Structures are given as C-alpha cells and as structure tokens.
Amino acid sequence: ERRGAVIDGKSIAGQIRKEIAAEVANLKETVGKVPGLAVVLVGTRKDSETYVRSKKKACEEVGFASFGVTLPEDATQEEIVNCVNQFNDDPEVHGILVQLPLPKHINEEAVVGAVSFEKDVDGFHPINVGTLCMQGRKPLFVPCTPKGCIELLLRSGVELKGKRAVVIGRSNIVGTPAAQLLQRQNATVTVVHSATTNPAEIVREADIVVAALGKAEFVRGDWLKPGAVVIDVGINAVDDPSTKKGYRLVGDVCYKEASQVASMITPVPGGVGPMTIAMLLANTLDAAKRSFGVENA
Amino acid sequence: ERRGAVIDGKSIAGQIRKEIAAEVANLKETVGKVPGLAVVLVGTRKDSETYVRSKKKACEEVGFASFGVTLPEDATQEEIVNCVNQFNDDPEVHGILVQLPLPKHINEEAVVGAVSFEKDVDGFHPINVGTLCMQGRKPLFVPCTPKGCIELLLRSGVELKGKRAVVIGRSNIVGTPAAQLLQRQNATVTVVHSATTNPAEIVREADIVVAALGKAEFVRGDWLKPGAVVIDVGINAVDDPSTKKGYRLVGDVCYKEASQVASMITPVPGGVGPMTIAMLLANTLDAAKRSFGVENA
Numbered sequence: 001e002r003r004g005a006v007i008d009g010k011s012i013a014g015q016i017r018k019e020i021a022a023e024v025a026n027l028k029e030t031v032g033k034v035p036g037l038a039v040v041l042v043g044t045r046k047d048s049e050t051y052v053r054s055k056k057k058a059c060e061e062v063g064f065a066s067f068g069v070t071l072p073e074d075a076t077q078e079e080i081v082n083c084v085n086q087f088n089d090d091p092e093v094h095g096i097l098v099q100l101p102l103p104k105h106i107n108e109e110a111v112v113g114a115v116s117f118e119k120d121v122d123g124f125h126p127i128n129v130g131t132l133c134m135q136g137r138k139p140l141f142v143p144c145t146p147k148g149c150i151e152l153l154l155r156s157g158v159e160l161k162g163k164r165a166v167v168i169g170r171s172n173i174v175g176t177p178a179a180q181l182l183q184r185q186n187a188t189v190t191v192v193h194s195a196t197t198n199p200a201e202i203v204r205e206a207d208i209v210v211a212a213l214g215k216a217e218f219v220r221g222d223w224l225k226p227g228a229v230v231i232d233v234g235i236n237a238v239d240d241p242s243t244k245k246g247y248r249l250v251g252d253v254c255y256k257e258a259s260q261v262a263s264m265i266t267p268v269p270g271g272v273g274p275m276t277i278a279m280l281l282a283n284t285l286d287a288a289k290r291s292f293g294v295e296n297a
Numbered sequence: 298e299r300r301g302a303v304i305d306g307k308s309i310a311g312q313i314r315k316e317i318a319a320e321v322a323n324l325k326e327t328v329g330k331v332p333g334l335a336v337v338l339v340g341t342r343k344d345s346e347t348y349v350r351s352k353k354k355a356c357e358e359v360g361f362a363s364f365g366v367t368l369p370e371d372a373t374q375e376e377i378v379n380c381v382n383q384f385n386d387d388p389e390v391h392g393i394l395v396q397l398p399l400p401k402h403i404n405e406e407a408v409v410g411a412v413s414f415e416k417d418v419d420g421f422h423p424i425n426v427g428t429l430c431m432q433g434r435k436p437l438f439v440p441c442t443p444k445g446c447i448e449l450l451l452r453s454g455v456e457l458k459g460k461r462a463v464v465i466g467r468s469n470i471v472g473t474p475a476a477q478l479l480q481r482q483n484a485t486v487t488v489v490h491s492a493t494t495n496p497a498e499i500v501r502e503a504d505i506v507v508a509a510l511g512k513a514e515f516v517r518g519d520w521l522k523p524g525a526v527v528i529d530v531g532i533n534a535v536d537d538p539s540t541k542k543g544y545r546l547v548g549d550v551c552y553k554e555a556s557q558v559a560s561m562i563t564p565v566p567g568g569v570g571p572m573t574i575a576m577l578l579a580n581t582l583d584a585a586k587r588s589f590g591v592e593n594a
C-alpha cells in the first residue's frame with residue numbers, strides 16, 4: 001500500500017486556472033463578454049490588501065474583468081452597502097466579494113447580506129447555505145475553500161461514496177460546508193468540534209479526514225486509520241527563529257507523522273491554500289455563464 | 298442502570314400545549330391579539346384533509362385564530378401562490394402552512410418558496426434552513442418534527458453536549474435539521490443515509506440515536522450501545538390482520554428489542570408524532586410574539 005502521496009494543490013489549482021482561462025477566451029469569442037469580479041475593501045489592513053491584490057492578479061491572469069473599490073477605515077455602513085448595491089446592479093459584475101474582516105463599527109452580517117445571492121461568489125448568503133444543505137436543491141455558489149477540498153479529492157480519484165469522513169471544525173466558511181459537500185458525495189460524515197470529547201478516537205474511524213480547526217499540528221499520526229486520506233485546511237504560523245521571517249506555516253495536521261500513515265495528504269503550504277482562489281474564479285465563471293445564458297458543463 | 302424508560306411524547310406534547318394556551322390567554326389580555334395560523338389545502342386527499350383538520354383543532358384548543366383555504370385539485374399554480382401571498386400580507390396571520398403533497402401539476406418548490414420566511418412555521422424556507430446551519434445565526438423557524446425530537450430529549454433531561462449522536466436519514470424535513478439541532482446542542486453528530494455501508498456499526502457508537510429513514514423496525518436491538526437514548530421518528534404501517542384496520546403502526550426501530558438495550562426510548566405511536574403539531578403551535582406563537590414586539594422567553 002502506498003503511503004504519504006502528496007496531493008499537490010498548487011499544481012491542481014494551476015491546472016484549473018488554465019481551464020478557466022481557456023473558457024474565458026472562448027466566451028470572449030462566442031459571447032463577446034468576459035466574467036467580472038468586484039472586490040470591496042474597507043480600510044488599510046496589510047493582510048487584507050495583500051489578499052485583494054492577489055485576487056485581482058488572479059482575475060487578470062485568467063482574463064476576467066476586475067472591479068475594486070477601497071473605502072476608508074471610517075466609512076459608514078451605509079456607504080459600504082451602497083457600494084455593494086452598485087455592484088449588485090452592474091451587469092458587468094458577476095461576482096461580488098467583501099473582504100473580511102470589516103472594521104469593528106460595521107455589522108458584517110448586514111454588509112455581507114447585502115450582496116445579491118446571485119453574485120455571492122463566496123457562498124456565504126443564507127439562501128446559498130440553505131440550498132447547499134437541502135436535498136433536491138442546488139446552491140448557486142459553494143464557499144471556495146471547502147469546494148477546493150472536494151475538488152482536490154475528486155481530482156485525486158478518491159472514492160467518497162460509502163466512505164466515512166470526519167470533518168474537524170464547523171465554521172461557516174470551512175467545516176460546515178465541507179461536511180455538506182462530502183455528504184452530497186454520499187460519504188457518511190461526522191463533524192468534530194471543540195465540545196467533542198474523544199476526537200482522536202473519532203478521527204481514527206475515518207477514511208477521509210478534513211482538518212479545519214486552526215490549531216497547529218493538532219491531529220497526530222496515531223489519530224489516523226492507516227491508508228486514510230488527509231485534507232489539511234489549517235494555516236498556522238509557528239515561531240521559527242531559523243527562518244528569515246521568524247516563523248513558518250504549518251497545518252492543523254502534523255504532516256511529518258501523518259504522511260507515514262495516510263495514503264494521501266495535502267501539504268501546508270501548497271495544498272488547500274491555492275485552491276481557494278481557483279474556486280473563487282470558478283464560482284465567478286459559473287455566475288457569468290448563468291448571466292450570459294451559457295450552459296454550465 | 299435503568300432500561301427502556303418510555304419518553305412519553307403524548308404527555309410532553311400535552312404539557313407544551315397547556316403552556317402555549319396559557320401564553321395565548323396572557324397575550325390576549327396584555328396585547329389584545331392572538332396568534333393566527335393559515336393552512337392552504339389543495340385538492341381532496343383524505344389523509345391531507347385529516348391532517349389539516351387536526352391542525353385546525355389544535356389551533357382552536359390553544360386559542361389561536363385559524364385561517365384556512367381549500368382550493369380545488371385543478372387549481373393553477375398562480376392561484377395557489379396568490380392565496381399564499383394574501384396570507385403573507387395579512388397581519389392577523391403569523392404562520393402559513395401549505396399542506397403537502399400538492400397535486401402533480403404544481404411545482405411544490407415554487408409554492409412553498411412563496412411563503413414569506415417570516416411566516417414559514419414549517420421551517421422549510423432556504424433562508425431558515427441556511428441560518429439553522431450557520432454559526433452565530435438563528436433561524437426564525439425550525440422544522441417541527443426535528444424540533445420536537447430535541448424538545449423530547451431536553452425535557453427528558455438527556456445530556457447532549459459532548460455526546461455522540463447518530464441521525465439515520467437526511468431528509469429536509471427530519472434528518473438534516475435534526476442533525477443540525479443536535480450539533481447546536483454540542484453533540485458530535487454522524488449522519489447515516491442510504492449509501493452508508495455499515496449502519497449497525499455506526500449506530501453502535503451513538504449515545505443518542507434519531508431514526509428517521511421510513512423503514513419499519515429497521516434498527517435492531519443489537520445495533521444499540523447499552524444505555525443509548527432512542528428517538529424513533531418513523532411511522533410505518535405494517536399489515537396486521539389481527540387488528541380492525543388490518544394494519545398497525547410501527548417505528549423505524551424494533552421497539553421490543555431496543556427497549557431492552559436503550560436507557561430511554563420513544564414509542565410509536567405516542568412518541569415523536571404528537572410533538573410535531575405541538576411544535577407547529579410553538580412556532581406560530583413565536584412568530585406572533587415577534588410580530589407583537591413581545592420578548593420570547
């Protein structure tokens with residue numbers, strides 16, 4: 001039996017971006033239009049600015065139109081919502097993203113809720129969450145990171161139907177939608193969270209483990225069933241004086257131990273991380289095709 | 298250790314209806330208004346007529362105003378939606394219920410989706426499903442049957458936090474919301490469905506089992522961990538020539554076997570069944586109090 005095969009998220013994400021670029025070129029030719037993504041940034045947080053910049057760059061690389069508004073830190077909620085509404089009304093914008101976190105004086109729920117569920121490329125709107133959780137319904141958008149997790153599994157040929165999956169974490173942006181997506185693939189899913197008393201024992205039952213709890217190297221090698229497939233969503237900075245920056249990034253799984261036991265595993269960085277932006281592009285492309293009246297494959 | 302204590306849904310539901318009647322009497326005195334429930338029935342199915350009649354009767358018993366429209370079997374979708382919209386606009390109606398199934402020529406999703414999510418006492422609207430599944434959010438309404446299951450557990454003093462719960466079934470009206478509600482009580486939840494390969498083994502891990510798959514006596518005694526608590530949602534008619542009607546009702550769990558192993562168990566009938574209407578009344582009362590601007594306890 002093979003052990004520790006690396007699921008190369010960077011390479012798979014690159015492949016997906018190529019596929020998207022080809023579709024965009026084709027749309028440009030046949031429909032004469034391209035997908036458009038709008039990003040709303042409030043304030044001057046360095047990390048948010050970096051994220052927004054890399055999203056814009058990714059848009060441009062695949063041929064999307066990219067729209068952006070930066071509002072000052074002291075913008076009022078009304079100003080931000082107005083800005084979202086302008087993008088809601090703009091036919092050239094197919095996806096809208098509000099970069100989080102917003103300044104403390106702003107009600108995030110109200111601002112994120114102002115994004116039309118038809119342009120909700122983050123998949124955070126209650127209608128999209130609801131339809132994700134409903135049999136016989138299909139959400140317009142699925143949150144990008146968990147969508148990326150499933151895409152990694154599917155593109156790696158991992159059978160999900162009838163398998164036991166354990167998702168560690170139940171946040172709105174990762175754990176809960178990941179569990180729903182695995183269940184839609186007919187896995188039998190258990191969700192572990194901070195009140196779970198015996199996480200190691202439960203994880204040991206799993207054929208597929210998705211770790212999204214935000215605790216450095218929390219899942220150990222001996223928590224895993226031999227041959228399990230591990231998707232590590234965590235991105236945690238741990239002190240490391242031997243590096244230039246003084247820290248390095250590790251996942252929620254102890255990679256060194258886990259890669260001895262798992263059949264396949266995502267590295268951190270270079271696993272789930274690169275998939276998130278690729279799925280944002282995929283969601284925006286889907287939205288544009290819906291708006292153009294072009295069939296999704 | 299005690300075995301096979303009966304969770305008496307009929308008695309608990311009766312208690313809840315008394316509590317609701319007392320609140321209604323109090324509202325009548327202090328606010329001068331009572332909760333109103335509207336039921337839309339299309340066609341002349343005998344079973345639907347029976348359900349609607351018992352819902353109206355339950356409303357009247359607790360002092361609600363009850364509104365009802367019966368449309369002919371050949372009503373158009375537009376006529377049904379118009380009827381729903383009239384109730385949406387009627388300030389005396391706080392809850393609206395469309396009796397399912399609708400005739401075959403009607404798009405159920407469209408009709409049920411026409412009910413304002415603020416009057417959606419069935420809890421089926423995607424917004425209410427979405428907010429049920431989101432951390433930090435609270436749905437306006439939770440589907441009645443799963444809400445009844447949790448209420449039975451809570452009123453029976455069953456500790457849920459940190460316990461393992463297995464829900465068998467993942468339908469929109471029972472299994473999926475039951476799993477979400479158990480998780481909100483901080484149980485660690487596994488959802489078993491028709492593609493699950495080893496249901497007996499998984500059920501044996503559970504401290505709490507909710508069976509909602511619709512298969513007579515599917516869950517056997519030896520599937521249960523000794524001392525588990527069993528909530529049996531199933532209502533299945535099985536042939537029984539010894540009875541006057543020629544059939545009797547059994548649950549999804551083999552009661553005779555399970556009651557030897559479980560610490561507590563709901564009977565069928567008289568377990569979850571009576572809770573469904575009680576929760577419908579509770580949802581309608583909540584809606585009315587929101588509309589009156591009266592604090593919920």
Ligand SMILES: NC(=O)C1=CN([C@@H]2O[C@H](COP(=O)(O)OP(=O)(O)OC[C@H]3O[C@@H](n4cnc5c(N)ncnc54)[C@H](OP(=O)(O)O)[C@@H]3O)[C@@H](O)[C@H]2O)C=CC1
Nearest residue numbers: 145169170171174193194212213214233234235272273276
């Ligand atoms: N592009 C990417 O790759 C992305 C990576 N991430 C990373 O994924 C991780 C999770 O992110 P996010 O979901 O936003 O985090 P949150 O902090 O929002 O959620 C963490 C979840 O993990 C659960 N949890 C916390 N501690 C434990 C524990 N000891 N045992 C079991 N469960 C626990 C919490 O449970 P409870 O609900 O009970 O509190 C909660 O549901 C982070 O490391 C984050 O950096 C996130 C988004 C994108």
Ligand SMILES: NC(=O)C1=CN([C@@H]2O[C@H](COP(=O)(O)OP(=O)(O)OC[C@H]3O[C@@H](n4cnc5c(N)ncnc54)[C@H](OP(=O)(O)O)[C@@H]3O)[C@@H](O)[C@H]2O)C=CC1
Nearest residue numbers: 442466467468471490491509510511530531532569570573
């Ligand atoms: N007031 C009350 O007490 C109520 C009682 N009920 C009763 O509850 C039961 C369930 O109702 P409902 O949820 O509407 O039923 P559905 O038929 O809509 O859903 C049944 C669920 O059970 C799953 N299932 C079916 N067969 C198996 C199997 N062999 N092993 C594991 N899972 C299986 C299905 O899985 P999959 O998704 O893979 O197909 C599905 O998710 C019925 O007996 C119904 O009469 C229902 C509502 C109210």
